[in-house]
Amino acid sequence: MSTNRRDEPTVQSVTSARSAANDDINARMKHYLVTMGIRTGCFVLAFVTQGWVRWTCVALAVVLPYVAVVFANARSPRVAGRVAAVTPRDPHRRQLDQ
Template identity: 45%
Template sequence: MSSNESPTPAVHTVTTAPRSLAEDQAMRTKRYLVSMSIRTLCFVLLVVVDHPVRWLFLVAAAVLPYFAVVLANAVDHRSETEMTPLDHRRSLRAATPADREPLEGRVIEAPPTQRDQHV
């Protein structure tokens, strides 16, 4: 960094931010309901199917509640990782090769609105 450049503040990524409580509860509830729906389907198939495979439906219906509870109680571990700052200058250098010239352009002013004219 040269002496005339001012230091830029660190930019944090939001991918490590935890989900909101409502979003987390909705996701966990959905996982539990899907698991219990599959269990209900296994019970129905146990009664309807007249084949030795019906015993697999019985085993699945007996085991699924355990997995449903484990999945429903799974915690989002993204919040436990430490946030690391992102060096935006480095990512910009990687996005644009150094041998390319910067793009030049012009600023086009928007036409004034009625609200702007009354001020």
Template identity: 50%
Template sequence: MAKSDAVRITTARSSAAADMKSRQRRYAISMSIRTVCFLAAVFVGDGVLRWILVAAAVFLPFLAVVVANAENQRDDGFRLPDGPGAHELTAGRNED
């Protein structure tokens, strides 16, 4: 790993187990919302609201997969300066 590829602890990824648990939780929440939309579409009766709920029930699986597989990245906005000598300390004056 080069110096410019150093990882700050505040931007480090979560562990694989924590990442998997988070993805499963987001997916389960999305599928629960889909189930509610489907059941509401059955009981709401005819009308525009029924078709909105059906559309939500149809497209939520796609959105759930996209959200569940969203990459786990953190960024605190900190960047080291680039260029020659940017990472070097200079010698100070010695006044002994």
């Protein structure tokens, strides 16, 4: 751990930490399931409707799996510059130094 000018340790702020990996996976899984649910609806509508609506539903049913997989594999981007150093404030440390 590096130190700053006053020999106090540099600590990363909890608010600048990345979100948990499980949160990212759960969000991607939710997006995938919603997209595949829409695809299932398109299959049902393709059998119920006629004309251009049927062909639009068929086209969506063909394209949506690709879209769902691409978005499910996309990770949330890392934001540069969000990590900030924080000097810990410990009121008891002042008393010990005296």
